Amino acid sequence: xxxxxxxxxxxxxxxxxxxxxxxxxxxxxxxxxxxxxxxxxxxxxxxxxxxxxxxxxxxxxxxxxxxxxxxxxxxxxxxxxxxxxxxxxxxxxxxxxxxxxxxxxxxxxxxxxxxxxxxxxxxxxxxxxxxxxxxxxxxxxxxxxxxxxxxxxxxxxxxxxxxxxxxxxxxxxxxxxxxxxxxxxxxxxxxxxxxxxxxxxxxxxxxxxxxxxxxxxxxxxxxxxxxxxxxxxxxxxxxxxxxxxxxxxxxxxxxxxxxxxxxxxxxxxxxxxxxxxxxxxxxxxxxxxxxxxxxxxxxxxxxxxxxxxxxxxxxxxxxxxxxxxxxxxxxxxxxxxxxxxxxxxxxxxxxxxxxxxxxxxxxxxxxxxxxxxxxxxxxxxxxxxxxxxxxxxxxxxxxxxxxxxx
Numbered sequence: 258x259x260x261x262x263x264x265x266x267x268x269x270x271x272x273x274x275x276x277x278x279x280x281x282x283x284x285x286x287x288x289x290x291x292x293x294x295x296x297x298x299x300x301x302x303x304x305x306x307x308x309x310x311x312x313x314x315x316x317x318x319x320x321x322x323x324x325x326x327x328x329x330x331x332x333x334x335x336x337x338x339x340x341x342x343x344x345x346x347x348x349x350x351x352x353x354x355x356x357x358x359x360x361x362x363x364x365x366x367x368x369x370x371x372x373x374x375x376x377x378x379x380x381x382x383x384x385x386x387x388x389x390x391x392x393x394x395x396x397x398x399x400x401x402x403x404x405x406x407x408x409x410x411x412x413x414x415x416x417x418x419x420x421x422x423x424x425x426x427x428x429x430x431x432x433x434x435x436x437x438x439x440x441x442x443x444x445x446x447x448x449x450x451x452x453x454x455x456x457x458x459x460x461x462x463x464x465x466x467x468x469x470x471x472x473x474x475x476x477x478x479x480x481x482x483x484x485x486x487x488x489x490x491x492x493x494x495x496x497x498x499x500x501x502x503x504x505x506x507x508x509x510x511x512x513x514x515x516x517x518x519x520x521x522x523x524x525x526x527x528x529x530x531x532x533x534x535x536x537x538x539x540x541x542x543x544x545x546x547x548x549x550x551x552x553x554x555x556x557x558x559x560x561x562x563x564x565x566x567x568x569x570x571x572x573x574x575x576x577x578x579x580x581x582x583x584x585x586x587x588x589x590x591x592x593x594x595x596x597x598x599x600x601x602x603x604x605x606x607x608x609x610x611x612x613x614x615x616x617x618x619x620x621x622x623x624x625x626x627x628x629x630x631x632x633x634x635x636x637x638x639x640x641x642x643x644x645x646x647x648x649x650x651x652x653x654x655x656x657x658x659x660x661x662x663x
Contacts, residue, residue, distance in 0.1 A: 260280065262276045262277055262280070293340050293343075294332035294336050294337060294340055295340045295341060295343075295344065298324060298328065299344075301324070301328055302347060303346075305323070306320075306346075306347060311385050311502040312499065312500050312501065313496075313499035313500065313502060314350075314351075314499075315496040316493060316496065317337070317341060317351055319496060319497045319500050320500070321337045322497060323497070323500045367402075367403070368402040368403055369403060369543075370403045370539060370540040370543040371433070371435055371540055371542075371543025371544045371545075372402065372403065372435060372436050372543075373401075373402040373403075373435055373437050373439060374399055374400060374401050374431075374435040374438050374439070374472075375399070375402055375439045375440075376398070376399050376424075376439065376440040376446075377398050377400075377440070377441065378395050378396065378397055378398065378415055378443070379396040379495045380395050380415070381393055382394045382396070382495075382498055384502060384510065385502040385503045386503075386505065386506055386507065386510075387503060387505055387506055387509075388506065392507070393413065394411060394412070394413060394498075394510070395411075395412050395414075395415050396410070396411055396412075396495050396498075396514060397409065397410040397411075397415075397419075397420070397427075398492070398495075399424065399427040401431065401435065401537065401540060402435075402439075403536065403540050404533050404536035404537040404539070405526050405529070405533040405536070406431075406533040406534065407518065407533070408423075408426070408430050408431075408518065409495070409514050409517065409518040410423045410426065410427075410514075411510065411511050412595055413595040413596070414594075414595055415443075415445065416445070417460075417462060417463070418558065418594075419558070419594060419595075420445050420446075421466055422556065422557055422558040422592075422594070424466070424470075424556075425470075425553055425556050425557055426604070428470065428547055429547065429604060430604055431537075431541060431544055432541045433541060433544025433545055433546060433547060434470050434472050434544055434546075434547060435545075436472060436473065436545070437473040437474070438472050438474060438475065439475045439476075439477065440475070440477070441476070441477050442457065442476055442479050444460075445460065445463065446459065446460055446463045446474065446476065447459060447476055448460050448461075450476075450479040451476040451477065451478055451479060452479055453478055457476050459474050459476070466556060469552050469556075470547075470548055471548070472545075494517060494521055495514075495517065498510070498513065498517075501513060507597060507609055507611065508609040508610065508620060511599070511609045512606065515606050521533070522537070558592050558593070558594050559592070560590050560591065560592050561573075561591045562588050562589070562591075563588065563589050563590075563591050563600075564586075564587075564588050565580055565584045565585055565586060565587050565588075565589060567586075568627065569582045569584070569585050569623065569626075569627050569630075570617075571589060571591070571600065573593075573598055574612070575616075576613060576614070576616050576617070577616065578598060578600075578608075578613075578618045579608075579610075579618065579619040579620055580600060580607055580608055580623065581607065581608065581622075581623060581626065582623070582627060584607060587602065589601060590602075593612065596611060596612055597609050597610065597611055597612060598612055608623075619647065621643075621644070621647065624643055624646075624647055625643045628642070628643045628646070
């Protein structure tokens with residue numbers, strides 16, 4: 258029987274040659290062909306994963322995010338991992354850095370809106386600043402258990418004063434206080450650790466803080482940090498910090514932590530499929546009210562309102578420090594701890610400066626922008642002339658940081 262391929266093609270709305278192809282045994286591939294998305298970035302990845310590079314990438318997701326943020330990579334994470342496996346030199350890098358706790362079992366449980374927050378520190382991160390100095394940093398994390406909405410804060414120290422200040426600031430971001438806080442047996446919270454047979458003893462100052470803010474302290478049993486797995490599990494996100502070793506100053510590092518914080522609050526949580534900011538908008542109505550200002554003030558590191566002058570600088574301790582020009586004429590809040598001035602606009606971190614004895618202290622990026630706004634130099638020469646002028650002024654603290662990363 259002769260097959261009328263043209264007739265079949267007309268009835269199916271396809272070309273007769275397509276009909277002929279299928280009649281002769283063609284089968285459509287069940288997998289989609291994708292271009293190798295690694296090839297154009299091979300040299301960049303090779304340099305980043307070189308053993309001599311101080312930058313560290315513990316997970317493929319961190320490497321992918323770094324390429325997206327700094328090298329305009331646009332491929333999907335799934336394809337990135339798929340093709341990265343075809344390069345043995347890259348696969349071996351990540352196998353060597355695989356954490357030892359990947360096979361630990363964690364029971365999943367959920368809590369109601371406004372009921373619980375989980376407190377933790379990402380501790381003792383050794384970070385190489387772009388001036389060659391190595392600092393040991395800690396990242397405070399407070400996570401609302403229902404929505405997974407979290408607040409990160411960077412600090413060199415973990416004193417009780419800093420902890421109280423960060424908790425107060427996190428509650429302000431939340432717009433309220435949860436019913437209880439789950440924590441491990443850190444010395445700033447517990448005088449005696451909780452065990453299976455003993456409930457532990459909460460530090461008197463921390464207990465007073467909890468009473469003033471109206472939440473209960475629920476310590477984990479010592480040796481079982483997985484009790485607060487909702488905050489423990491996402492901690493690997495903060496390993497992204499090590500990918501910027503040698504690339505940032507302390508100001509840039511603060512901004513990186515803020516950027517990571519904003520990203521995790523607005524992206525889907527892989528394990529639950531929820532977007533924290535959306536669930537947080539529901540949860541915050543169930544939080545208790547913040548205490549009145551006179552109760553909160555003793556727990557806050559001294560804050561001072563400072564006006565940004567026409568030179569885009571603030572005056573602190575008789576010396577001036579630069580801020581981005583978008584804050585000209587506005588009032589910022591200054592907090593001084595760990596030897597740095599932290600400047601905020603509402604709850605947004607604007608910049609960080611090391612406290613200095615020098616009269617004028619600029620971030621290079623700020624100085625270039627100030628020069629641009631003041632039309633001091635020709636546009637085509639502005640960056641080189643601004644750098645020259647900074648050097649000629651002498652005694653000015655110019656802290657460089659990777660603009661694309663912040």
